[in-house]
Amino acid sequence: MEKLINDFSFGLFFWQFIILVVLIFVLGKFAWKPIVNALEAREEGIADALAAAENAKREMANLKTDNERLLKEARAERDAMIKEAREIKEALIAEAKEEAQAQGEKMISQAKAAIEGEKQAALNVLKNQVSSLSIEIAEKLIKDQLENKEAQTKLVEKMLEEVKLN
Amino acid sequence: MVTLKKSLNLLAVILFAITPVFSFAQQSVETAVDVTSKTDAVAIEEEHVAVEKTQADKVAEFIDHHLKDDYSFIFFADEAEGKKYGFSLPVILIDNGLKVFMSSEFDHGNKLVEKDGQTYRLYHSKIYKTDAEGTISYDEKGHPSNEKPLDFSITKNVASLFFTTILLFVMFLGLARTYKNGPNNLPKGFARVLEPLVLYVRDEMAIPNIGVKKYRKFMPYLLTVFFLIFLLNLLGLTPLGFNVTGSISVTACLAIFTFFITQFNGNKDHWLHIFWMPGIPWPMKIFLAPIEILGAIIKPFSLMVRLFANITAGHSVVMGLIAVAFLYQQSLGVGGSVGISFVLSTFLVVLEVLIAFLQAFIFTMLSSLFIGMAVQEHEEH
Numbered sequence: 001m002e003k004l005i006n007d008f009s010f011g012l013f014f015w016q017f018i019i020l021v022v023l024i025f026v027l028g029k030f031a032w033k034p035i036v037n038a039l040e041a042r043e044e045g046i047a048d049a050l051a052a053a054e055n056a057k058r059e060m061a062n063l064k065t066d067n068e069r070l071l072k073e074a075r076a077e078r079d080a081m082i083k084e085a086r087e088i089k090e091a092l093i094a095e096a097k098e099e100a101q102a103q104g105e106k107m108i109s110q111a112k113a114a115i116e117g118e119k120q121a122a123l124n125v126l127k128n129q130v131s132s133l134s135i136e137i138a139e140k141l142i143k144d145q146l147e148n149k150e151a152q153t154k155l156v157e158k159m160l161e162e163v164k165l166n
Numbered sequence: 167m168v169t170l171k172k173s174l175n176l177l178a179v180i181l182f183a184i185t186p187v188f189s190f191a192q193q194s195v196e197t198a199v200d201v202t203s204k205t206d207a208v209a210i211e212e213e214h215v216a217v218e219k220t221q222a223d224k225v226a227e228f229i230d231h232h233l234k235d236d237y238s239f240i241f242f243a244d245e246a247e248g249k250k251y252g253f254s255l256p257v258i259l260i261d262n263g264l265k266v267f268m269s270s271e272f273d274h275g276n277k278l279v280e281k282d283g284q285t286y287r288l289y290h291s292k293i294y295k296t297d298a299e300g301t302i303s304y305d306e307k308g309h310p311s312n313e314k315p316l317d318f319s320i321t322k323n324v325a326s327l328f329f330t331t332i333l334l335f336v337m338f339l340g341l342a343r344t345y346k347n348g349p350n351n352l353p354k355g356f357a358r359v360l361e362p363l364v365l366y367v368r369d370e371m372a373i374p375n376i377g378v379k380k381y382r383k384f385m386p387y388l389l390t391v392f393f394l395i396f397l398l399n400l401l402g403l404t405p406l407g408f409n410v411t412g413s414i415s416v417t418a419c420l421a422i423f424t425f426f427i428t429q430f431n432g433n434k435d436h437w438l439h440i441f442w443m444p445g446i447p448w449p450m451k452i453f454l455a456p457i458e459i460l461g462a463i464i465k466p467f468s469l470m471v472r473l474f475a476n477i478t479a480g481h482s483v484v485m486g487l488i489a490v491a492f493l494y495q496q497s498l499g500v501g502g503s504v505g506i507s508f509v510l511s512t513f514l515v516v517l518e519v520l521i522a523f524l525q526a527f528i529f530t531m532l533s534s535l536f537i538g539m540a541v542q543e544h545e546e547h
Contacts, residue, residue, distance in 0.1 A: 006309065009235055011258075011317040012415040015324040019331055020423060023394060028386030031338035035364055036385055038345035045350060 225489040229482055233409055234291045236322040237269035241407070250274055255325055259286070259293065261315035286315065293317055323416065326408045330397050367392050371531050375538035384537055387427055391420060392530040399477060399522030403515060412477035414470070421470035424533040432540035465536055469529055476525050480518045487511040
């Protein structure tokens with residue numbers, strides 16, 4: 001202990017004190033502060049990056065499930081649409097068929113009615129002609145009869161033949 | 167019987183403890199007589215003394231000299247010619263005004279220096295005021311009783327400290343510069359070694375002991391102390407002859423810093439625990455207060471002695487083992503003694519490198535622990 005006290009040098013103590021104070025302040029301001037701050041900033045950066053990566057991973061997973069869900073929905077929608085289209089097509093065809101049938105039937109009935117009308121008209125014309133012809137024949141017959149009996153008969157016969165030809 | 171044995175043990179311990187003081191005193195009287203008789207023609211006298219001393223004594227003296235501070239850097243000494251190679255350092259004395267001169271004027275203690283009518287003598291690595299003849303008087307314990315001037319010299323240790331300071335500046339201002347381009351700019355080269363050490367101080371010492379909330383305030387001190395001690399310890403292992411952390415003044419200064427930082431930053435709980443320990447009956451509080459006050463002083467004291475003793479012991483043992491190469495040349499032969507010395511001292515130097523780190527670690531660790539104890543928020547007892 002005595003040797004220790006004897007060895008104690010105030011000058012060395014003084015210089016050590018000055019140097020230590022200078023070191024603490026100069027290094028503290030220009031070295032330790034930027035170093036410690038930079039190390040902390042780097043660690044924070046790394047932690048942030050890791051968290052961001054984790055988030056991205058989670059988001060990716062979310063996105064994937066979303067995509068799958070969307071795909072499934074789209075597929076179902078497509079199936080539904082195809083089915084609907086098929087149904088519409090069939091319905092259309094059936095409708096068209098029905099309509100065509102109805103139209104055809106209608107046309108046929110119209111044609112029938114027209115034919116009937118024409119026939120009636122033709123019959124009417126025929127009746128008129130027949131009646132006028134008959135009247136004519138009758139007129140001529142009567143006229144011939146009035147001139148000559150033989151001739152009249154012949155005429156009637158001839159006329160009748162003509163009628164047959166008709 | 168038991169008491170007799172005990173007292174005998176005590177006597178033995180006291181004798182053992184006093185021995186170095188005695189031998190030191192005897193030695194000093196011897197040389198003092200030599201020098202005082204003929205101050206100018208010391209060279210012949212020195213040679214005479216050298217012949218008388220055994221080699222072991224010389225080694226012991228050399229180690230003792232190394233462990234002490236000095237006024238010059240000596241790298242190599244030629245004993246036969248009495249020459250020492252190195253460079254001298256400035257001596258700064260405050261004694262009726264500032265007196266600055268180079269230590270070479272002392273010629274390693276062989277000459278007296280006279281400044282403004284006051285004679286100074288370099289005696290056993292210390293400067294004393296003497297009369298014109300350089301007389302050294304002694305007290306009853308054998309220590310020189312001459313007055314000492316206020317000495318602010320740039321001694322070997324101070325010069326080493328300056329050198330280390332410059333090294334620290336170069337290392338850490340360089341490291342700080344790498345982060346200028348953003349924190350993700352990783353250091354290159356030597357700075358790569360420093361960054362993990364900084365992280366080590368922060369993550370292993372500051373944060374666990376002081377806590378995440380408060381550690382930032384103490385980082386400058388802890389980092390400075392860690393790297394200063396570590397670098398000084400490592401430089402002490404080089405052949406430059408540094409022994410800064412092995413001098414009590416330096417470790418005392420470091421310990422006092424820790425003490426004051428601890429006390430100034432201590433919160434209410436810290437003082438309450440020292441003077442009026444909560445949670446115990448009041449007679450015990452009175453009993454505990456002196457113990458706690460003593461504890462607060464003993465903590466930095468242990469820091470001071472631990473570092474000093476470890477480094478001093480390390481240096482002594484390494485130098486002693488190197489001395490084996492010279493001391494056992496007769497019994498082991500040149501090859502044998504050099505070989506043994508080489509193997510042993512290499513092993514020990516490797517151990518010393520570990521100790522250099524360990525002591526820096528322990529000092530910083532305990533400093534942060536003491537600070538942490540003073541600043542922590544106590545839960546209610």
